[in-house]
Amino acid sequence: MESSLVNDQNAQPGEDIDVAYVARLARLQLSDEEVATFQSQLGDIVEYVRKISELDLSGIEPTSHAHPVHNVLRKDGARDGLAHDDVMANAPSSRDGQFIVPKIVE
Amino acid sequence: MTSRVSFKNRLPTVTEAVEQLDAGTCTSESLVEQVLGEIRERDGALNAYRTVDEPSALDQARAADSARREGRQGRLLGVPVAIKDVLNVQGQTCTCGSKILESYVAPYDATAVAKLREEGAVFVGRTNMDEFAMGSSSENSAYGVVRNPHQHDCVPGGSSGGSAAAVAAGEALCGLGTDTGGSVRQPAAFCGCVGLKPSYGRISRYGLTAFASSLDQVGTLTRDVRDAALLLGIMSGADPMDSTSLDEPVPDYTDGLTEDLSGFRIGVPQEYFTSGIDAEVERAVRAAIEYCAKMGADIQEISLPHTEYSVAVYCVIATAEASANLARFDGVRYGIRNEEASDPVEMYRRTRAQGFGAEVKRRIILGTYVLSSGYHDAYYLSAQKVRTLIRRDFETAFEECDALLTPCTPTAAYRFGEKIDDPLQMYLGDLFTVTANLAGICGITVPCGFTAGGLPIGLQVLGPAFKEENILRVAHAYEQSAALGKD
Numbered sequence: 001m002e003s004s005l006v007n008d009q010n011a012q013p014g015e016d017i018d019v020a021y022v023a024r025l026a027r028l029q030l031s032d033e034e035v036a037t038f039q040s041q042l043g044d045i046v047e048y049v050r051k052i053s054e055l056d057l058s059g060i061e062p063t064s065h066a067h068p069v070h071n072v073l074r075k076d077g078a079r080d081g082l083a084h085d086d087v088m089a090n091a092p093s094s095r096d097g098q099f100i101v102p103k104i105v106e
Numbered sequence: 107m108t109s110r111v112s113f114k115n116r117l118p119t120v121t122e123a124v125e126q127l128d129a130g131t132c133t134s135e136s137l138v139e140q141v142l143g144e145i146r147e148r149d150g151a152l153n154a155y156r157t158v159d160e161p162s163a164l165d166q167a168r169a170a171d172s173a174r175r176e177g178r179q180g181r182l183l184g185v186p187v188a189i190k191d192v193l194n195v196q197g198q199t200c201t202c203g204s205k206i207l208e209s210y211v212a213p214y215d216a217t218a219v220a221k222l223r224e225e226g227a228v229f230v231g232r233t234n235m236d237e238f239a240m241g242s243s244s245e246n247s248a249y250g251v252v253r254n255p256h257q258h259d260c261v262p263g264g265s266s267g268g269s270a271a272a273v274a275a276g277e278a279l280c281g282l283g284t285d286t287g288g289s290v291r292q293p294a295a296f297c298g299c300v301g302l303k304p305s306y307g308r309i310s311r312y313g314l315t316a317f318a319s320s321l322d323q324v325g326t327l328t329r330d331v332r333d334a335a336l337l338l339g340i341m342s343g344a345d346p347m348d349s350t351s352l353d354e355p356v357p358d359y360t361d362g363l364t365e366d367l368s369g370f371r372i373g374v375p376q377e378y379f380t381s382g383i384d385a386e387v388e389r390a391v392r393a394a395i396e397y398c399a400k401m402g403a404d405i406q407e408i409s410l411p412h413t414e415y416s417v418a419v420y421c422v423i424a425t426a427e428a429s430a431n432l433a434r435f436d437g438v439r440y441g442i443r444n445e446e447a448s449d450p451v452e453m454y455r456r457t458r459a460q461g462f463g464a465e466v467k468r469r470i471i472l473g474t475y476v477l478s479s480g481y482h483d484a485y486y487l488s489a490q491k492v493r494t495l496i497r498r499d500f501e502t503a504f505e506e507c508d509a510l511l512t513p514c515t516p517t518a519a520y521r522f523g524e525k526i527d528d529p530l531q532m533y534l535g536d537l538f539t540v541t542a543n544l545a546g547i548c549g550i551t552v553p554c555g556f557t558a559g560g561l562p563i564g565l566q567v568l569g570p571a572f573k574e575e576n577i578l579r580v581a582h583a584y585e586q587s588a589a590l591g592k593d
Contacts, residue, residue, distance in 0.1 A: 017475050026429060026474040027436070027451065028467060029459035037464075042472055044530050049418045049476075049485065052492050062490030063497055065320050065350065066306040066546020067571065072349035086213035092443035099438055102450050 115276035134184025158231035180226030206461025216313020233268030263293030288539025290325035295564025306546035310345030368402030373507035429473030514564035
């Protein structure tokens with residue numbers, strides 16, 4: 001590999017968790033020390049979690065919620081939302097009631 | 107012996123306070139002043155509150171007193187409450203124990219909070235917690251650790267460690283917490299108070315900053331079971347703002363709190379008494395079970411065979427949901443922002459690096475991993491299937507039992523630093539509490555004794571979904587007969 005950047009982008013997750021690669025997916029910048037610490041700690045946890053593969057799960061339905069409810073509908077009527085100014089008051093950067101972000105396109 | 111702390115809880119329970127306020131023997135203002143005095147005296151050492159707004163608390167108290175004079179009713183009119191820093195109270199900061207939200211001001215009330223407000227509660231302060239409710243020791247707060255009131259060199263449990271410590275130390279009459287894998291029950295056990303986690307869907311999650319949406323539930327920290335029943339009745343019910351809150355009837359939970367358990371069928375799951383459980387904890391819990399038998403309960407050994415997989419399943423599901431829920435903290439709409447980045451993605455990455463603590467980062471990475479391409483089925487889908495098996499274990503058990511009795515935690519509170527560098531050991535401490543969240547059932551912990559070192563031990567009562575009356579009845583009967591847990 002020529003550079004670490006190319007390496008990062010082409011990295012395929014191996015058998016074990018690749019913390020640097022996953023941190024990229026999670027949009028989280030980590031220091032080298034954090035990568036090393038998490039690599040070891042999460043390696044142990046992933047190893048432990050593999051215990052669920054001992055079970056025969058064929059024919060078992062997954063549970064996504066403890067009490068499955070479907071199609072919860074409300075009346076299709078107009079309601080007040082939160083006050084715009086109250087919501088914008090928490091913005092790190094705003095102008096004219098809109099959020100300002102770093103430039104996306106040149 | 108280490109720094110064992112002797113203190114007396116000088117505050118009334120919520121029920122006692124309501125009686126005194128109704129009888130006119132105290133005012134909300136005097137009660138709130140008393141609470142503020144206790145906080146001033148003790149919280150420097152404990153750090154149970156992240157913030158207390160004295161002028162606002164006293165204003166609310168005086169307003170409650172004058173409303174009472176004008177004839178206003180309210181089940182909590184003038185009663186001071188402490189709110190975990192993850193639930194929105196309009197106009198107050200809500201940091202979730204995180205630096206990333208250090209200046210966030212809640213623009214609305216959480217539904218649970220709004221219901222307390224409708225009954226006249228006074229919002230005194232916000233309690234400290236593990237960042238985004240991720241942790242079992244309250245060591246993960248960006249605002250400093252919370253100390254166990256019984257022994258200051260021990261953790262109070264977490265993540266609702268602030269509310270538990272405040273109630274146990276007599277700095278609050280009651281507190282709200284949230285419980286995703288034990289975050290109300292475990293700190294209640296460690297601090298020696300009552301911690302109730304209602305069934306999933308019992309209390310609206312609207313306005314609770316989400317950690318793991320299929321597991322999170324608002325709960326209470328109180329001095330006794332009657333107070334838990336009172337608060338539960340106030341906060342329960344369907345909410346149009348949370349489609350997972352269920353439209354089940356809300357009984358008066360304070361009814362039927364008797365001291366008689368005759369004919370009540372109680373199961374004791376053998377898997378909760380196996381390896382890793384501390385001998386003193388086991389002895390205290392076994393004695394409590396004996397006590398319930400003497401009160402007439404029909405005790406039977408049962409099995410929940412998939413218990414040993416629960417922490418693994420929890421690690422996958424909770425972190426997967428957390429990684430999705432916490433994606434919203436990117437420096438755009440609220441919280442801090444890293445100003446050095448020149449493009450949006452770099453801004454997200456740096457803001458999150460700067461704003462999140464180690465445990466939150468760890469869980470986001472694990473959650474992202476188990477959902478990532480090629481791993482989703484092996485981890486996330488499999489975990490959801492094992493969750494079905496865990497749920498079925500309980501369904502089978504509750505065909506023959508009205509409630510289950512277990513230890514709440516494998517050990518009493520431990521020292522600071524003991525587990526913080528070994529996250530797997532920390533997670534394994536939640537073995538007896540995560541199951542209720544995975545199955546969506548209800549659970550409560552009541553104090554059932556102390557270790558030789560003076561640390562509280564918690565007895566956990568588990569009940570079927572939407573059968574909170576069952577667990578409240580057992581917990582109340584035990585608490586009253588055993589006369590433990592106060593002071």
